[in-house]
Amino acid sequence: MIPKIVxxxxxxxxxxxxxxxxxxxxxxxxxxxxxxxxxVSPFGNTVAGEGMVEPATEASGSAVITVGTQLAGIxxxxxxxxxxxxxxxxxxxxxxxxxxxxxxxxRQAALHAAxxxxxxxxxxxxxxxxxxxxxxxxxxxxxxSQQEDLVVRDEKxxxxxxxxxxxxxxxxxxxxxxxxxxxxxxxxxxxxxxxAWEPDKIIAEAAVKQAQxxxxxxxxxxxxxxIHAPVDGTILQINIRLGEYxxxxxxxxxxxxxxxxxxxxxxxxxxxxxxxLKLNAPARAKLRGSLSGEEVPMTFVRLEPYVVPxxxxxxxxxxxxxxxxxxxxxxxxxxxxxxKARKILVGQLMDIFIDAQ
Numbered sequence: 001m002i003p004k005i006v007x008x009x010x011x012x013x014x015x016x017x018x019x020x021x022x023x024x025x026x027x028x029x030x031x032x033x034x035x036x037x038x039x040v041s042p043f044g045n046t047v048a049g050e051g052m053v054e055p056a057t058e059a060s061g062s063a064v065i066t067v068g069t070q071l072a073g074i075x076x077x078x079x080x081x082x083x084x085x086x087x088x089x090x091x092x093x094x095x096x097x098x099x100x101x102x103x104x105x106x107r108q109a110a111l112h113a114a115x116x117x118x119x120x121x122x123x124x125x126x127x128x129x130x131x132x133x134x135x136x137x138x139x140x141x142x143x144x145s146q147q148e149d150l151v152v153r154d155e156k157x158x159x160x161x162x163x164x165x166x167x168x169x170x171x172x173x174x175x176x177x178x179x180x181x182x183x184x185x186x187x188x189x190x191x192x193x194x195x196a197w198e199p200d201k202i203i204a205e206a207a208v209k210q211a212q213x214x215x216x217x218x219x220x221x222x223x224x225x226x227i228h229a230p231v232d233g234t235i236l237q238i239n240i241r242l243g244e245y246x247x248x249x250x251x252x253x254x255x256x257x258x259x260x261x262x263x264x265x266x267x268x269x270x271x272x273x274x275x276x277l278k279l280n281a282p283a284r285a286k287l288r289g290s291l292s293g294e295e296v297p298m299t300f301v302r303l304e305p306y307v308v309p310x311x312x313x314x315x316x317x318x319x320x321x322x323x324x325x326x327x328x329x330x331x332x333x334x335x336x337x338x339x340k341a342r343k344i345l346v347g348q349l350m351d352i353f354i355d356a357q
Contacts (some may be wrong), residue, residue: 047277049325051267051285051352053344055233055258056331060304063264064236064346067092067255070224072247075240080255082238086229092255093240095225104218111211118204121196133189140182147175233259236346258346263332263339265298267352268325271307279303282355283330287343296338298330298352 057063073095080092154171157163237256240246246254265285269277285296304327330352338344 045276045356047269047273047354047356049267049269049273049328049352049354051265051330051350053332053346053348053350054264054266055236055260055346056262056264057231057258060306060327063266064256064258065230065233066253067227067230067257068252069095069227069246069248069254071095071221072245073225075242075244075246078238078240078242080235080238082235084235085260086233086235086257088229088231090229092227092229092235092257094227095246097222097225100218100222100225104215104222107211107214107218111208111215114204114207114211118201118208121201121204124195125192129192130189133185133192137182137185137189140178140185144175144178144182147171147178151175227254229257231259233257260346261334263334263344263346264301265330265332265350265352267328267330267354268310269328269354270310271324271326274326276356277326277328277354278356279328281357284353285330285332285350286353287338288349288351294338294343296332296336296344296350298332301329301331303328 054063055065057065075093076096077091077094080086080090086092150171154163154168158165158168235255235257237253239252239256240254246252267283280300283298283300285298287294287296307324307326310323310325332339332344336344344350
């Protein structure tokens with residue numbers, strides 16, 4: 001009799017437990033408190049906005065400096081490190097320079113050849129070439145003198161019929177030939193003493209200048225293979241590695257850097273709040289996710305005098321990207337404890353509150 005009672009009782013209890021469990025699982029949960037309380041304005045009348053931390057470069061849109069290269073090549077040297085502070089002109093990375101250096105030697109040799117050719121033209125005539133030319137002139141003069149004497153004699157002999165007309169004709173032709181050789185020798189001597197032709201010198205000088213320009217062009221190319229820091233700043237990202245082929249693609253960002261002294265915050269203020277905005281008013285920034293709610297005082301730097309469409313910063317669906325905003329730049333003291341503790345980083349979003357009293 002007892003076993004017959006126990007089984008229905010146990011079944012009844014299990015049914016009650018199932019009903020209670022089903023009720024508890026289907027009962028809507030109460031809204032749990034947020035893990036981190038939302039930021040609260042420290043001012044009574046406030047103009048609020050979203051701010052993004054950036055370097056102190058004066059630029060619109062983004063103050064981060066993207067350091068690229070004008071030439072493609074293999075990366076052979078990266079002497080910098082992330083978070084390192086660099087000075088303007090300091091080497092950031094270097095491309096393979098071997099082929100360019102070899103080409104520079106070729107062009108230097110071409111310059112040496114062009115200079116030698118110009119020097120050769122400038123030194124003309126050679127001192128050793130003048131005496132032989134003068135000697136040829138004297139030989140031609142002696143030949144003409146001899147031919148003139150023979151012609152004078154033949155004129156006397158032709159009258160007495162001692163020589164034939166043909167012999168007299170041959171003597172006169174020999175004299176004319178000698179006079180021609182003398183004129184040629186004298187002209188060659190004058191040409192030799194005159195030196196190189198001036199247009200030839202101009203062409204040689206132009207060849208020298210062209211070779212010099214090619215050397216400067218090659219040296220410029222060698223300099224472009226060494227990429228230096230454009231300004232004093234901090235290395236934010238290094239997106240290249242040794243041995244990697246670096247192209248001139250604009251989408252590739254080899255090195256990101258920026259001046260972090262001071263740190264700037266670019267604040268987007270809705271254009272509808274612009275009438276209540278007061279420049280140089282006290283402003284505070286709050287870190288998102290901070291349990292203690294630390295506030296960071298900021299100093300007004302400038303207002304971008306151009307209203308732009310809002311760019312989605314957080315990616316949330318509630319963010320309206322069709323809203324137009326005015327951008328205000330504030331500065332944070334680099335000696336602030338949160339900056340020293342690396343709690344404020346470039347690209348970080350912050351809640352900004354500006355006193356509108």
